[in-house]
Amino acid sequence: MDIRLSGVSHSYDDFEVLRDISLEIPSGRIVCIVGPSGCGKSTLLRFIGGLEQPSKGEVLQIGSPPADCLNPLTYIFQDFALLPWRSVRGNVSLVLEDHGIRGARAEAIITDVLTRTKLSDFANALPKQLSGGMKQRVAIARALAVNPAVMLMDEPLSALDSQTRELLMDDLISLWTRTPFTAVYVTHNLAEAVRLGHSIVVMSRRPGEIREVVHLDKPLDQRQYGDSDLEEQQKYLWQLMREEARAADAELVHV
Amino acid sequence: MDRSILLGPLLLRPLLLGPALIRPPLIRPPPARSHFRGGGFAPVAHRWIGAAVFVLLIALAEIGTRQGWITSLTLPRPSDVLETFGELYSSGLLWTHLSVSLMRLLVGAALGASFGVAVGVMIGLFSYVRAGLVPLTAALFPIPKIALLPLFVIWFGIDEGSKYALIAFGTFTPTVVATYGAVDNVDRSLIRMGQSFNLSWFSIVRKIVLPGAMPGILSGLRISLAIAIILLVAAEMLGAEHGIGAYILEAGSLYDLERLFAGVAILSLLGVGMSAVISLIERRLLNWRQ
Ligand SMILES: Nc1ncnc2c1ncn2[C@@H]1O[C@H](COP(=O)(O)OP(=O)(O)OP(=O)(O)O)[C@@H](O)[C@H]1O
Ligand SMILES: [Mg+2]
Numbered sequence: 001m002d003i004r005l006s007g008v009s010h011s012y013d014d015f016e017v018l019r020d021i022s023l024e025i026p027s028g029r030i031v032c033i034v035g036p037s038g039c040g041k042s043t044l045l046r047f048i049g050g051l052e053q054p055s056k057g058e059v060l061q062i063g064s065p066p067a068d069c070l071n072p073l074t075y076i077f078q079d080f081a082l083l084p085w086r087s088v089r090g091n092v093s094l095v096l097e098d099h100g101i102r103g104a105r106a107e108a109i110i111t112d113v114l115t116r117t118k119l120s121d122f123a124n125a126l127p128k129q130l131s132g133g134m135k136q137r138v139a140i141a142r143a144l145a146v147n148p149a150v151m152l153m154d155e156p157l158s159a160l161d162s163q164t165r166e167l168l169m170d171d172l173i174s175l176w177t178r179t180p181f182t183a184v185y186v187t188h189n190l191a192e193a194v195r196l197g198h199s200i201v202v203m204s205r206r207p208g209e210i211r212e213v214v215h216l217d218k219p220l221d222q223r224q225y226g227d228s229d230l231e232e233q234q235k236y237l238w239q240l241m242r243e244e245a246r247a248a249d250a251e252l253v254h255v
Numbered sequence: 256m257d258r259s260i261l262l263g264p265l266l267l268r269p270l271l272l273g274p275a276l277i278r279p280p281l282i283r284p285p286p287a288r289s290h291f292r293g294g295g296f297a298p299v300a301h302r303w304i305g306a307a308v309f310v311l312l313i314a315l316a317e318i319g320t321r322q323g324w325i326t327s328l329t330l331p332r333p334s335d336v337l338e339t340f341g342e343l344y345s346s347g348l349l350w351t352h353l354s355v356s357l358m359r360l361l362v363g364a365a366l367g368a369s370f371g372v373a374v375g376v377m378i379g380l381f382s383y384v385r386a387g388l389v390p391l392t393a394a395l396f397p398i399p400k401i402a403l404l405p406l407f408v409i410w411f412g413i414d415e416g417s418k419y420a421l422i423a424f425g426t427f428t429p430t431v432v433a434t435y436g437a438v439d440n441v442d443r444s445l446i447r448m449g450q451s452f453n454l455s456w457f458s459i460v461r462k463i464v465l466p467g468a469m470p471g472i473l474s475g476l477r478i479s480l481a482i483a484i485i486l487l488v489a490a491e492m493l494g495a496e497h498g499i500g501a502y503i504l505e506a507g508s509l510y511d512l513e514r515l516f517a518g519v520a521i522l523s524l525l526g527v528g529m530s531a532v533i534s535l536i537e538r539r540l541l542n543w544r545q
Contacts, residue, residue, distance in 0.1 A: 049451060071453050081448035085466045085543040094462060095452045128545050146452065 001063045001072065001149040001182070002027050008047060008057035010040070016207040017043050018054070023201060023210065025150065027063070028180040030220075032193040035203030036241065036248035041186045042154050044208070048184060049073045049152045065149035070099045074148035078155040080135040082127045082142075088114070089123040092142045099146075109145050116175060117141040133164035137171065144175075151183040157192060166225060169195050177221045190237045194230045195223050202240050205248035212240060331512040336520065339513040348502075353521065356487060356498045359415065360525075363422025364483040368476060371427045375434020379468070380460065385435070392431050400425040401489045408494075418490040425486040426479040433475020434468065441467035470544065473537050480529045484522060499525075 003025040010018040017040040025031050025048075033041050046052040047059055050073060065072040082091050089110055096106045114120045117137040127135055136156060143151055157165040169192060175181070187193055193200045200214045216233060223230060313333045319325035320332040343349040377384045378392075400421055407417040407424075441464050449459040491500025499521055506514035 051447070051451060071451075073451075075448070075451040077444065077448060079444055081444050083445060083463065083466070085541075095454070097462075098452075098454045098458050126543050128543065142452075 001061055001065045003048060003150060003182075003184075004060045004062055005044075005048070006057055006060065008044070008054045008059065010043060010047070010054045010056070019207040019209045021057070021208070021210060023213075025182065025184055027149075027182050029198040030176065030183045030185055030196050032185045032187060032197030032200045033203065034187060034190060034193050034200060034237065034241065035208060036205045036245040037188070038248060038251075039203045039206050039244075040208035041203065045075075045152050045154050045184060045186055048150075049075055066147070068147055069149050070101075070146035071095065072149040074143045074146055074151055076136075076139050076143050076151060076153040076156045078158050080127075080132075080139045080159070082135055082138055084127050087124050087126055088119060088130075088138050088141075091127070091138055092145050095142055095146050113141040113144045116144060116178075117171070131164070132160045133168055136160065136168060140172075140175075149182060151181055153183055153185045155187055156185070158188065165189075165192070172196060173220050173223070190234045190241075191230075193237065194233045195225075196220070200237065202237060205244045205251065211244070327512075331516050335513045336516045340517045340520070343514075343517060349521075352497050352499050352502050355495075356491065356500070356525075359418050359422060359490070359498065360483055360487050362415075363419045363487070364426050364480055366419065367423035367426030367483070368430050368479055370423070371430025371479065372434050372472060374427075375431045375472075376438055376460075376465070376468070378431065378435040379438025380464070388431075389435075392428055396428045396432065400486060401493070404490065404493055413494065418487075418495070421490045422483050422486045426483045429479045429482060430472075430475055433478070434472050437468035437471025437475065438464060440471060470537075470541055473533060473541070477530065477533050480533070481526060484526055484529070488522065 005021055005023040005025075008018060008021040010016075021044065023031075033044065035041055043052070047054050050059075061072070083094065086094060092110045092113060093106055096102070096109060101109065110123070111120070114123055117140055119134065119137055119141055122130065122134065127138070130138065136159075139156075157168055160168065173196070176183075185192075185196055194216065197216060198220075200216065202211045202214065203209065204211045214233065214237065218229070316325065316330055317333045320327060320330060340349075374388065378388055379385075403424070404417065404421055407420045411417045411420045445463050445467060446459060449463050454462070487498075488500035488503065491498035492504045495501045499518055503515055503518035503522075506512075506518060
């Protein structure tokens, strides 16, 4: 299932946030969105996931999601959003229960996703017992459980320290290599963007417009921490963003 | 290390101005352990201190009344109170009073708390209910419910009905306020998560909102139940044959301090017991909290 945004614009009352965004999210690819703070990245992601509606333009789904897909558009949040009163297993089963999946079928799915995210030993732990990296892996496991057509990730690694972030990027890459998924990945971190993105959408400051879309052809599993060509790309992205970020930063002071 | 830094600028300045031959003496302060200042402000469990305070106060009263520097008109002797309590127990009267009181408390508080939680959740979930009922709750909250007892007697009869109603009504309002506050405080990001996974409205309420509001509801219940005990006694003082309130009232009008204090002690124990039950429930239901 592909996603197409055509001419999406949005204002909160008189406050223009997004202007004429047109974008294609092809199936099986990871599209990263980078841009200065407050340029409307999270808002855009809410439009894609149907949590909000843009004031102009539309979000189209092209083709239908796979038959065994329980929740085509699935979020992974920056703050993990785990229910603290449910165990790891309970948090995953939460999203299955409403689809009438219980008992042995649920157990099979839960075991599978916990194995894929290397959490099998922690199935009965409560979120308060887990580190930040593990919590986000639980959230990823929960998202995988509903077999999404598109994963919508809003700065999923931003709450983690940089070592954990590296480890989780490796995990995401190996998950994708085994079974490619479609994802829209919003981030502030250009290093994450060049490691995970098949294409990187650079947005201007608010009102957010697309400045440029950078395509990276190097396969995900061949990208390494500190690759020189990736660093080049990262530098290029930073060139694009630098002035915007500075201006966006100054803007906040005037408000 | 540069020695002059250790001596500090005050010492240094005249020295620099003075003849260069005079060198400052070598004084290094001895190494001192850095001062710990991070303690306190974290509740630590000291179970026995609470009991010790009780024992100390009672022992003081006992010694004072025995030695005479507390007259028996001021305070009854604790051992006499205990004796009265023993008589009450052996005569079977304790159970007569306690059973009717407990029954009233249980029925009244259960009615008030369950309606309160239900209405509080409704206020938290539906903006129309909120708009309609929050002002009404605010208007009902400050009414001393005892003042309404005559009305309740007319509505629900002079017997148990009016007492149940009084206690229920008294627990209802604080429970409502605590409950909708707790529902409002449920982490919005968890609700958004539930919606993003297409959970049904009912599932979100049952699996996210209610468990998330549980800590606030339980701490509200603590207050409501204490109010229920106060109202229980008030209702029983205003007209009841049996019950702890009636027992205390009778003792008071006869100026029988031992029996008065025995009755008051039963109330305190009741309060401690209620609080312990809630703590137990909290520990069972809220073990997920940090
Ligand atoms: N519900 C809302 N009502 C009014 N204004 C909003 C709302 N949501 C977002 N905004 C404003 O829209 C702008 C874009 O917000 P958004 O959260 O999409 O930015 P962002 O690019 O995700 O920023 P960040 O990088 O800080 O996460 C911000 O200035 C924000 O204040
Ligand atoms: Mg954001």
